[in-house]
Amino acid sequence: MLANRKLILAHFWFAFAVFGVALTLGAWQMFIRSPIGTWLSNPELYYRSLTAHGTVMGYVFPTLVAMGFGYAISESALEQRLVGVRWAWAGFWLIVAGSIMAVIPIALGRASVLYTFYPPLIGNVFYYLGVVLVVVGSWVWVALMAVNLRVWRKAHPGAPVPLAMFANVAGSYLWAWTAVGAALELLLQIIPVAAGLKATIDAGLARVFFSWTLHAIVYFWLMPTYIAYYAIVPRAIGGRVYSDTMARISFILFLVVAMPIGMHHTFADPQVGAGFKFIHSAFTALVALPTLLTVFTICASVEIAARLRGGRGLFGWIRALPWDNPMMLALAFSFVMLGFGGAGGLINMSYQLDASIHNTQWITGHFHLIFGGAIVIMYFAIAYDLWPHLTGRELTDLRLIRTQLWLWFVGMIVTTFPWHWVGILGMPRRMAYFDFGDPAIAPQALSVTFSAIGGFILLTSGIIFLVILARGMRAPQADAGPYRFALAVHQPATVPVALNTHALWVALMIALTITNYGYPILTLALTEGTSVPAVYVGAQ
Amino acid sequence: MSTRDLFTFRNGHFKIGVGITAVMLVVTAIAGFIVLPFAQPWVQFANVWDAICSAAGVPRRAASVTAPEQSKRLSDVVLTSHTLSRPSQEAIGRGATLAQRCAICHGPTGISRADSPNLAGQYAAVIYKELHDFRSGARTNAVMSPFAVNLTDQEIADLSNYYAYLPRLPAYHPTPLLPKPNIVIYGAPIRGIAPCGACHGSLDNKTGSPWLEGQSEAYMKAQLQAFASGERRNDISQQMRNIARAMTPQEIEQAAAYYASQPPDVVKAVD
Numbered sequence A: 001m002l003a004n005r006k007l008i009l010a011h012f013w014f015a016f017a018v019f020g021v022a023l024t025l026g027a028w029q030m031f032i033r034s035p036i037g038t039w040l041s042n043p044e045l046y047y048r049s050l051t052a053h054g055t056v057m058g059y060v061f062p063t064l065v066a067m068g069f070g071y072a073i074s075e076s077a078l079e080q081r082l083v084g085v086r087w088a089w090a091g092f093w094l095i096v097a098g099s100i101m102a103v104i105p106i107a108l109g110r111a112s113v114l115y116t117f118y119p120p121l122i123g124n125v126f127y128y129l130g131v132v133l134v135v136v137g138s139w140v141w142v143a144l145m146a147v148n149l150r151v152w153r154k155a156h157p158g159a160p161v162p163l164a165m166f167a168n169v170a171g172s173y174l175w176a177w178t179a180v181g182a183a184l185e186l187l188l189q190i191i192p193v194a195a196g197l198k199a200t201i202d203a204g205l206a207r208v209f210f211s212w213t214l215h216a217i218v219y220f221w222l223m224p225t226y227i228a229y230y231a232i233v234p235r236a237i238g239g240r241v242y243s244d245t246m247a248r249i250s251f252i253l254f255l256v257v258a259m260p261i262g263m264h265h266t267f268a269d270p271q272v273g274a275g276f277k278f279i280h281s282a283f284t285a286l287v288a289l290p291t292l293l294t295v296f297t298i299c300a301s302v303e304i305a306a307r308l309r310g311g312r313g314l315f316g317w318i319r320a321l322p323w324d325n326p327m328m329l330a331l332a333f334s335f336v337m338l339g340f341g342g343a344g345g346l347i348n349m350s351y352q353l354d355a356s357i358h359n360t361q362w363i364t365g366h367f368h369l370i371f372g373g374a375i376v377i378m379y380f381a382i383a384y385d386l387w388p389h390l391t392g393r394e395l396t397d398l399r400l401i402r403t404q405l406w407l408w409f410v411g412m413i414v415t416t417f418p419w420h421w422v423g424i425l426g427m428p429r430r431m432a433y434f435d436f437g438d439p440a441i442a443p444q445a446l447s448v449t450f451s452a453i454g455g456f457i458l459l460t461s462g463i464i465f466l467v468i469l470a471r472g473m474r475a476p477q478a479d480a481g482p483y484r485f486a487l488a489v490h491q492p493a494t495v496p497v498a499l500n501t502h503a504l505w506v507a508l509m510i511a512l513t514i515t516n517y518g519y520p521i522l523t524l525a526l527t528e529g530t531s532v533p534a535v536y537v538g539a540q
Numbered sequence B: 001m002s003t004r005d006l007f008t009f010r011n012g013h014f015k016i017g018v019g020i021t022a023v024m025l026v027v028t029a030i031a032g033f034i035v036l037p038f039a040q041p042w043v044q045f046a047n048v049w050d051a052i053c054s055a056a057g058v059p060r061r062a063a064s065v066t067a068p069e070q071s072k073r074l075s076d077v078v079l080t081s082h083t084l085s086r087p088s089q090e091a092i093g094r095g096a097t098l099a100q101r102c103a104i105c106h107g108p109t110g111i112s113r114a115d116s117p118n119l120a121g122q123y124a125a126v127i128y129k130e131l132h133d134f135r136s137g138a139r140t141n142a143v144m145s146p147f148a149v150n151l152t153d154q155e156i157a158d159l160s161n162y163y164a165y166l167p168r169l170p171a172y173h174p175t176p177l178l179p180k181p182n183i184v185i186y187g188a189p190i191r192g193i194a195p196c197g198a199c200h201g202s203l204d205n206k207t208g209s210p211w212l213e214g215q216s217e218a219y220m221k222a223q224l225q226a227f228a229s230g231e232r233r234n235d236i237s238q239q240m241r242n243i244a245r246a247m248t249p250q251e252i253e254q255a256a257a258y259y260a261s262q263p264p265d266v267v268k269a270v271d
């Protein structure tokens, strides 16, 4: 039962509202730097928009979705009222306050530093403080997830923690630890400079701190999606999870190997030794493992559903799947985008191949395909699945929902495929203007135009999504019953302690962070003369 | 079972989890720190420890490279965004006295009536740098150089603070506002020219770059041409020379005319 529906709805609504704004900015960016837009003549406006888009899409939106979904999981999977509701509201309001605090300087053009901060570029201090508030608010959630699980364990000694909650807490621990990197960068390095206490900054060290956050944050974004794969989709299509153990192992692996690999974002940086880059690259290869396990387990779970519905044959069962069920559709789209995105990721993680696409539009194409595509389409699915339980009203317009998912899928492919392509041709990212009249890049104009059209398809889909949710608030009342998660084929009666708790894996995560980051951070921090003068946005 | 039963090698999961992780770490470390460094035939290591240090990124002094001889003097001014950022009232006052000598060309209010640059409200770091360059000979001008050679560091700082303190006034010979030419709006990305505003803009000012609105058209044109021909070379790292060289003569004219027609930038004046 969901007792705290208002809390969860508040998280989702704020998340999707800011998502709508950032999506509009994204579409505008696409348009304005494409050959079909007339250039607005002020690059500064582009970077304001880009900073707002990245900050919202990277920090605010997914965090709120993970939090709202996390509270829903805690209440429904544990069948226990949320402990610490006041704290949860406090965390929520911290995030609201932080977002507003960050967005004002961005809108005024005082913090056009992009969401990766880019030191020695330094913006207005309130921008960074706002981001810190968002992170602190999310840490409240982490603590609450741990507390709620603890309370439940006390009441159910030795019982297997429901899979959804086990995964949810794993995701929250991953986030707690990975956010430390950016927090150190902000608190020790950037904020003192932005506040005028220091005038120089060690940009190389700052980038290493940021890489600590940058990889595992994407797995934090991914967690709700993976939980939906395992815990929602099989139930929604009438199947069962093929293996509960396999699922737990996947989430554990994410916890251990998502963290010590962030230096694949610093392959081109001179301040990091090649040996460490290699270790991070090798561990990056390992992170494909939990994803492959997941793809296998989910395909098997889906096959179970199909066979239960009378599907037969080696592949004939695929036709027996409930394709008109939005959850099925979302899963299929998500997997296709995950597949293409994953293939692109193989290029990024390789030290040598990365050099050819580093800082090109390939990168933005890649993370939009995986994040905006494979991950966010499941956020939509989660919202559709939860909405009737949150509002007490039915979502009746399945056709519109399917249209929305189709548009998001098609829009994302039309946007990101050409985006990758121009990246291979060498088009740099984070540029406000391209002179497509110049013969050197004129041939890329067509691809960029397609991308921009895809952007508008996505915008349309996003608007439909918001309309569906808003209409769902006013539909006739209907009791959706208790909110449940998928059961496994063999629902476990007992689970080994290692797979029922997180301690061992959290310990390994921290240990690997120390081995893989300790030396580079210490040497950079202790070496004299590595700081450079800060460059203030909008300062003289 | 409790965590006490978990963190022990008697627990199979613990053994496997820690074991595999440790093996992975050791194998990748050996590959990354020993095997791969030696797999690069073009790098020579004295011994294994040397290879490990290199792969770990232990900081070392780079072999000292002697800079190529320069036939002409280059600027040796170091600027940061904090150069002269907090002037005292006394410094401004001393600057005002010294500036009487400059008024004949740069105008009593810092607005030139001839084609010398306007200095009123110019960034302190800009005036500071140019005076240093005139003094050292990195920039030369028949009229300015003799004035600058006798200035002390203190006098240069005072003058810079004084002019930065003066209010920005409209140019002495106002001209009708011109529309922004493309070279100012977009630069020319393919030729490596950033939009002028990326450095000379109001929100986006890069330290050491002057604001240009209302400067004399003839003066700006002459400077761009001097940068393009290499006659003027006190810009740090050739920042302006690279741009001016890639500009066409028409673009130089358009940019100079456009900036000359603009009123002083009020955004900055109130900051």
Ligand code: HEM
Pocket (backbone or CB within 6 Å): A023, A025, A026, A027, A028, A029, A030, A050, A051, A053, A054, A055, A057, A058, A114, A115, A116, A364, A368, A371, A372, A373, A376, A415, A429, A430, A431, A454, A455, A456, A458, A459
């Ligand atoms: C859920 C959907 C999306 C997410 C999570 C997302 C996230 C992001 C992030 C994190 C950045 C990086 C910002 C930076 O480089 O500082 C970015 C950049 C960008 N996004 Fe999105 N985005 C989404 C949707 C879209 C859509 C739909 C469009 C187009 C219609 C779009 C267009 C852009 C553009 C043009 C950039 C700048 C790329 C560059 O110049 O480097 N985004 N986005």
Ligand SMILES: [Cu+2]
Pocket (backbone or CB within 6 Å): A214, A215, A216, A218, A262, A264, A265
């Ligand atoms: Cu990464």
